[in-house]
Amino acid sequence: MPRIEETPLPGVGLRLDFTADDGNRIGVVHHRSGRKELFVCTSDDPDAAIVSLNLSDEDSHALSEALGGSTVIANLNDLQQRIEGLAIDWLSVDAGTPYAGRTIGEARIRTRTGVSVVAVIRGDQPHPAPGPDFQIEASDTLVVVGTPEGISSVDEILTVG
Amino acid sequence: MDHGARLLVELGAVVLGLGILARVASRLAISPIPLYLLAGLALGEGGLAPVVTSEEFIEVGAELGVIFLLLMLGLEYSAGELVAGVRAVAPAGVVDFALNFTPGFLTGLILGWGVVPALFLGGVTYISSTGVIAKLLDDHGWTGNRETPVVLSILVFEDLAMAVLLPTLAVLTVGGSTGGAVLTVGLAVGAMAAAIAFAYRQGDRFGDLVFHRSDEVSLLTVFGVTLLVSGLAEGVNISAAVGAFLVGIALSGEAVARADSLLSPLRDLFAAVFFVFFGLSTDPGEIPGVLLVAVLLGVVTAATKLVVGRWAARRSGVGPAGQLRAGLTLVARGEFSIIIAGLAVGVSGAEELPALAAAYVLLMAVMGPLAAKIADPGRRSRAVVV
Numbered sequence: 001m002p003r004i005e006e007t008p009l010p011g012v013g014l015r016l017d018f019t020a021d022d023g024n025r026i027g028v029v030h031h032r033s034g035r036k037e038l039f040v041c042t043s044d045d046p047d048a049a050i051v052s053l054n055l056s057d058e059d060s061h062a063l064s065e066a067l068g069g070s071t072v073i074a075n076l077n078d079l080q081q082r083i084e085g086l087a088i089d090w091l092s093v094d095a096g097t098p099y100a101g102r103t104i105g106e107a108r109i110r111t112r113t114g115v116s117v118v119a120v121i122r123g124d125q126p127h128p129a130p131g132p133d134f135q136i137e138a139s140d141t142l143v144v145v146g147t148p149e150g151i152s153s154v155d156e157i158l159t160v161g
Numbered sequence: 162m163d164h165g166a167r168l169l170v171e172l173g174a175v176v177l178g179l180g181i182l183a184r185v186a187s188r189l190a191i192s193p194i195p196l197y198l199l200a201g202l203a204l205g206e207g208g209l210a211p212v213v214t215s216e217e218f219i220e221v222g223a224e225l226g227v228i229f230l231l232l233m234l235g236l237e238y239s240a241g242e243l244v245a246g247v248r249a250v251a252p253a254g255v256v257d258f259a260l261n262f263t264p265g266f267l268t269g270l271i272l273g274w275g276v277v278p279a280l281f282l283g284g285v286t287y288i289s290s291t292g293v294i295a296k297l298l299d300d301h302g303w304t305g306n307r308e309t310p311v312v313l314s315i316l317v318f319e320d321l322a323m324a325v326l327l328p329t330l331a332v333l334t335v336g337g338s339t340g341g342a343v344l345t346v347g348l349a350v351g352a353m354a355a356a357i358a359f360a361y362r363q364g365d366r367f368g369d370l371v372f373h374r375s376d377e378v379s380l381l382t383v384f385g386v387t388l389l390v391s392g393l394a395e396g397v398n399i400s401a402a403v404g405a406f407l408v409g410i411a412l413s414g415e416a417v418a419r420a421d422s423l424l425s426p427l428r429d430l431f432a433a434v435f436f437v438f439f440g441l442s443t444d445p446g447e448i449p450g451v452l453l454v455a456v457l458l459g460v461v462t463a464a465t466k467l468v469v470g471r472w473a474a475r476r477s478g479v480g481p482a483g484q485l486r487a488g489l490t491l492v493a494r495g496e497f498s499i500i501i502a503g504l505a506v507g508v509s510g511a512e513e514l515p516a517l518a519a520a521y522v523l524l525m526a527v528m529g530p531l532a533a534k535i536a537d538p539g540r541r542s543r544a545v546v547v
Contacts, residue, residue: 007310010246010317011237011295015305029304032237032418039305047483052302 105132115146201440226435235409246317253473254318278511290495365414493529
């Protein structure tokens, strides 16, 4: 996978882009307002966007669906196929958890167990690739990847701290 | 008609007129600023249809317009972006100042205005229009371009420079001792550093405190805080505009994302009033006398912005076509030039400045976007899907 470069655009938002196999630069500008702008540049003038499309939230979901799902899921499938001894589990967060309202970073899950939280499912809404500042709530479901031992320690951490 | 009724009718006619002009500007895909200025010129003393009753209201509205423009400008940037932006383009930012402030300053001196009014004219020619340029980048679909971060960083640099320039000019208009002037400018720079440091540490918390899930609470709180700080800043001669800018910088965090939808309608309304007021207080009779100077200054400062943009883009490894786009994009002047010229009203020796600034901005706010079109020939490849 080509490396995605991040460039801050002061006052506008963030630009994520990469150079595709055929030399064209492809990227997305994430505007502050939440609007996403998809652009493509050719190798004749790699600086200029020759196509730029404005996408609403729904549009971008539809587009990523059309392209074959998010990279998180794609990477997961990849991992599952290649590495043995790796488990994926769905852990529900109980009402009595000491981490309700606190962040994933504060629970120090990865540091303590080596397990990664790849998504949080809240209600019907999945939140893929949550950052360390993502707040855990009671009755969330955490999708975690790691060793089976690590995952059972995470379950323990979430229940008793 | 009694006074109250006259006021409403006159104000209604003015605002409705602005609405029509904004519609025309949107149809022509140009910035509405020049049209607002023309409307102000037509409505002022010596114009076609002078407004009398609502002038006082318009004056207060104009002051709010400046405050909203600067508050929203500050809100657009996070502290991190300000610091990173300045670091990224510091050399280009300095060259930009040297090349674009100097023509205005020298012109003022040549016209025999004296040093202080000449400094104001330098400010007018220095600062590019963030508003016009943001729209231009969007219209041409250039936001993802590789030269765009360079352009945006230069704008950030200019905005910070303006936050130092405004209080400096404000102090110079008041006069007084050199010691007092140095103190005020020091205070302004200190206040800005404090606001940026505050935004780093407490900005998110301040944002959460000010913004509330109710739009009503958020609006009243932000507006109140901003007016208060602006008033205090004006009181110590840092200028209300800089006060509002500092509030905008100090507020950060996620809650601020909502500020845009909440405050932009107010900014649009009062900023329009501000441009009209500037036109109102300018005597249209003086414009023909300064037109030639404005055109010459326009040509020179378009060229100097072009040089700065191309150079800064080349330093960032952008190709020739992108360098040209960066240069042409920066040509547009607008709201900030008018804000600076507005400060000079009443400064002795600067009697010609409003007319010259109005003519200059009329020219540059139209010419900037036209210049940018040169670098986007018919958007030839827009339809070609890769």
